[in-house]
Amino acid sequence: MTENLTPTDPPERRDFIREIVAADVAAGRVTAPVTRFPPEPNGYLHIGHAKSICLNFGIAQEFGGRCNLRFDDTNPEKEEQEYIDTIQRDIRWLGFEWGEHLHFASDYFEQLYGWATHLIAGGLAYVDDQSPDEIRETRGTLTAPGTDSPWRNRSVEENLDLFARMRAGEFADGQHVLRARIDMASPNLNMRDPTLYRIRHATHHRTGDAWCIYPMYDFAHPLKRFLLRLVTEGRVRGWDDPRMPTISGLRRRGFPAEGIRNFATAVGVAKSDSTHEVELLDHEVRDVLNRTSPRRFGVLDPLKVVVTNWPDGRVETMDVVNNPEDPSAGTRGVPFGRELWIEREDFAEVPPPKFFRLAPGREVRLRNAYFITCDEAIKDAEGRVVELRCTYDPATRGGDAPDGRRPKATLHWVSAAHAVPAEVRLYDHLFVRPDPGADGDLFADLNPASETIVPEAMLEPSLAEAPLGQTVQFERLGYFAPDTDSRPGALVFNRTLTLKDSWARLQARA
């Protein structure tokens, strides 16, 4: 037997569900809660599932109980083994474990069938011969009651016989259906004799052809179809596209599991349906990444700098801190030479007010390297700046001046002779509005600029073997993660998130 989970510290404030569980435990009604996460294996898990996973597994953990993973696989036409595998991988990646408590609704088909038989025997269910259209027409409307099916009052014996023959495969799809006998006039549409079983001659991914009738379930889940369409119609790179709000997509984009868990905690549990600003997720993710991600230098839009007083061919290795938030992360060597790449937007020929970076005649610090002063900007025939001629101050090695002078800006840089090129993919919101599809056409709201490809960014050489799963910070730019498309010699990075940028905000206001 798998042991129950070890209790962890409960969150500071309890939501109403945890209140109920705590009260039940205190009153001795239960010793340890058993929760469940019941996905249907018809797609990839998304951020909404992540919240549910954190809730159910989280409660189990906090109270020393356990959480069952139960697949609701009752629709053979939409479900696939691939989804079962990826769902399990995603839950584990988030940091949760169900041990041996893995279940499938399909394991209980026989039991479910038995219950259905009992309902029939008790007069609570009947076999209906109406067509789907007829059933819809007789269900009534929001304001008008439905009407009884002509088959509603069959004898128990006849119902039992028909239901057994449904199972035996004597009928075609749609010929019969098993319905609960409740109230066709109920103001609650869900109570107007809901369908319990339908005939589906299809091969189930687990039970094969053992069954041709399948039970119905009564949840509702708006997102699924929505994401599926994006995938099947080729609007994104797949279920794990970094723009997709799936767990696999967030992981590929570089979001850490801890950030997603913290988000789930932060949004808490409300009784009503809730939506949340993406900013909150971003905030939690930045909070984790700021503490944990190694710093690296990468230039997205390279501008050549030639250090004219630097001897040709000379290379120095600068000692650069890996993470100022975490001294134990140590330092690394980064080569520095006569020719460098800096970010094009870090130079302005005519600097606007409050622009602190490089400009003709101005001195800046190259992070953990030297101070440089721009002497000249070289332009091509169209007047575009193509190269900067600068001089460095040998006394400022490491980034500090003996005379104590402090430049107003510190720039990231990459040695041109050692740089490794990489494709970098920048992401923006998948949709141009928070309620995509509200006007009826989901695809009309797709953001055409949700992905921008930078074909040749220049990265420091240590990034040449960036391992998958490691999100790094490109200093001053944001967080980046190697994409699954990345190969040695053909690196691909995803921008996870930008850093907050008060200069960009200033510009946006102007």
Next chain:
RNA sequence: UGGCGCGUGGCUCAACGGUAGAGCACCUGACUCUGGAUCAGGGGGUUCCAGGUUCGAAUCCUGGCGCGCCAGCCA
């Protein structure tokens, strides 16, 4: 012209009959070898409206108004 759920700062939510709070966002200052991070401070609410119960109502009651979900042989 039905059922269920819900209306609290810009956003998402707390407050469970006893001084309306938090996080995010925003603004200001300090600090800084990332215009990042961090720290300190600040602006912001007739709790949808109208009645009622109560010493006291965001909270309970009544009636409005508004929003969401529900009419698959999907889950």
